[in-house]
Amino acid sequence: MDMNSHSLIAAIKELVGDANVMDAPSDMEPYLIDWRKRHSGKAACVVFPRTTEQVSKVLAFCNENAVKVFPQGGNTSVCGGSVPDHDGQSVLLNMRKMNRIIELNPRNNSMAVEAGCVLADIQAAALEVDRLFPLTLGAEGSCQIGGNIATNAGGTNVLRFGNTRDLILGIEVVLADGRIWNGLRSLRKNNSGYDLKNLFVGSEGTLGVVTAATLKLFPRPHAIATAMLGVETVSAAVDEGLKLQAAFPGELVGLELISQSEFDISLRHAENARNPFQTTPNWTILVELAAATGTSESLAGRLSEALNDSFNHGVVQDAVIALNEQQRADLWSIRHHVTEANGREGMGLTHDIAVPTYRIPDFVELAGRALAEHYPAAVPVVVGHMGDGNLHYIAMFSHAYWASVEDKAGVQLKLSHLLYDIAAGMGGTFSAEHGIGSLHVSEMSVYKDAAEIALMREFKQLLDPKDTMNPGRVLPKVAAAVSGH
Ligand SMILES: Cc1cc2nc3c(=O)[nH]c(=O)nc-3n(C[C@H](O)[C@H](O)[C@H](O)COP(=O)(O)OP(=O)(O)OC[C@H]3O[C@@H](n4cnc5c(N)ncnc54)[C@H](O)[C@@H]3O)c2cc1C
Structure with a gap:
């Protein structure tokens, strides 16, 4: 069934109530551009579900009618993952109204929360009961736990506490067709079948919408x-x-x-x-x-x-x-x-690479040489989670220089591949913690194993055969994957 925007908006309003749907272009604007103002898109409407059941209804409806759904958390993605594509016929599903703490249980060192809870609020709630939720990152005042789970966010405490993946005891997910999987357990051990939870962590909204999670808490450091x-x-x-x-x-x-x-x-x-x-x-x-x-x-x-x-x-x-x-x-x-300061300084092309920690000096040396030889106008700027082998390696151009570059996309692509090749040569990755989003889809077919991509595609086909969930993110188009190496 082909659906025009008008009837789509009317149907969604019917499902979740007028107050939870935004369709005026000026109201939608802030949701259609990312935090760094580098990626933007269009949507028929922005939907703010209040309950898991509402998410389920919206997804089932969209799936039935082949309407694309783009989940959004705090919109702090730095790889174009949080805004929709450009066709304007899709639904942007923003989770901010699902921000309830469901259960805070210090005796189990766990906290169950809805996906739209802001990370800083979760940290504060844990501290109130003398516990620590250790996920910490620069965007913590805006990013949501659902976004953290969807991207398997890292941050500055990974060395001691691991990535988001290591901090999740259970999740609740709504699948593309509207089915709800309530895996909201609070167990530390549970070897009863395949680990579905970890399939969704880091899947960047391409397999379903995370609606809630049970988080691991730790003693509060004194x-x-x-x-x-x-x-x-x-x-x-x-x-x-x-x-x-x-x-x-x-x-x-x-x-x-x-x-x-x-x-x-x-x-x-x-x-x-x-x-x-x-x-x-x-x-x-x-x-x-x-x-x-x-x-x-x-x-x-x-x-x-x-x-x-x-x-x-x-x-x-x-x-x-x-x-x-x-x-x-x-x-x-x-x-x-x-991140903020770099934005003011100039045009920084950021590369979220990781290499085995002992290769960090080699990476910095080789990357610096490559930049000096091929892009002498770029200043190498480095900041990163050294303990995890994860560097944000930034080629910083002045605003004036960058304005004069004609083929910006071409320069960006060639420069990144120069650096990614160096990381790959050391057994490293082109995406350590930020994810793939829409920005790095082409790198997937270049740097990932073809068999690995084929397997990911099979999971996607199983869970979202109509490709309505965050299409164009993470997985490259079939032709690109086949020709990848
Ligand atoms: C200043 C700054 C510092 C940062 N520092 C770090 C850092 O140290 N480590 C790090 O890993 N990242 C960092 N980031 C990147 C970003 O903050 C993380 O990727 C964060 O986890 C994104 O959360 P979000 O709620 O903003 O998600 P969004 O940006 O809104 O979305 C990110 C992706 O998750 C999907 N998504 C969001 N919510 C859901 C949901 N409920 N269900 C399914 N899919 C969903 C979206 O579709 C999108 O693909 C930083 C960003 C900024 C701006």
């Missing part, structure tokens, strides 16, 4: 020590990171790397940012330790002691340890403001 260390080379940073991992097993939660170029950009553009160093080091390591017991002072003291040796040998050239919560926030603020 001691936290945060420091910034200045080192001369990336090699020294990686070695120092390994020493810290050995010295603080179970306590080292974050190990971030920031290049001098990135540090200075953040200082230039982030509000109230102050340089904790006299001079910005070549490379900065941001370290965070957390312990359930003891005091922050004693933990900071142990950190300082552990750094002595590296300091005396000139490996760590400068160090700042936060002495209070404000100083800690100031250090993190430099790290958390990089």
Whole structure:
């Protein structure tokens, strides 16, 4: 059945109520462009379901009528995953009205939430009962847990607590045809068949809509020590990171790397940012330790002691340890403001690569050489989750230079493949934590194994044979996959 926008909107209003459907172009505008204002799309309407049953009704209707559905969380995707395509006939399904905490159970160290809960609100709710929900990322004030699950988000605590995948005990999903799978368990062990939960985590809304999840909580840390260390080379940073991992097993939660170029950009553009160093080091390591017991002072003291040796040998050239919560926030603020600051600085082409951690220095060296040779106008800017081998390697062009580039898409594609080839040569990936979205679909056929893509396609065919769920995301078109290598 072919459906025009008018009858589609009328039918959806009938299903979920007028108040939960937006169709005026000016109202819809903010939902049709992503947070960084790099990707935009069109939709017949934006739907804000309030219950799992409403999601089910909308999906069943759309499936029946071959209407495309684009799920949206906090719209913070950095790879064009959160906005619809351009044909304007689709439904954008925004989850923000499903933001209830269903059950907070400190005695089970678990919390069941609806998918539209904002990550920062979940963190705060856990703290109120003296627990920690450890997923932490720069977008936490806007991104939703459903989006985090759909992208298997990483962030700055992965070293200690794992990716989102590791923090989920159960999920509830509405399938493309409207069927509801309630897998909202709160068990830590359950070997009763295939692990369907993990099929949906990281599937970026292409297999169904996550409507709720049960999250793992941890004891709230009562001691936290945060420091910034200045080192001369990336090699020294990686070695120092390994020493810290050995010295603080179970306590080292974050190990971030920031290049001098990135540090200075953040200082230039982030509000109230102050340089904790006299001079910005070549490379900065941001370290965070957390312990359930003891005091922050004693933990900071142990950190300082552990750094002595590296300091005396000139490996760590400068160090700042936060002495209070404000100083800690100031250090993190430099790290958390990089995305915003980069946007103000120029046109940064970001590459979310991962390599085995010991290859980080080689990657930075080879990528820097490749940029200097082929794109001398680009400044290499590096920030990343060093402990996970995950770097956001950014080729930064001035706004003026970028405006003068005629074939922007061509430059972007060639430049990224230059860097992705280097990562692939080290057994690395072109997408560590941000996902594929619409931006990296073409890379899937270049860098993923053809058999792996074929298998993914079979899952998609099984769960969404009409391809109504987030079409054009994650999986390349069939012809591209066949010719991929
Ligand atoms: C400043 C900044 C810092 C960031 N830092 C990190 C970081 O450190 N680590 C990291 O991994 N990412 C990071 N990101 C990327 C982004 O925040 C994450 O990918 C986040 O998980 C997306 O959540 P969201 O709710 O905004 O989802 P959206 O951006 O709205 O959507 C992302 C994808 O998930 C799908 N989706 C959303 N909700 C659902 C649902 N309920 N069911 C099914 N599919 C759904 C969408 O269709 C889309 O494909 C950062 C982004 C910004 C802007």
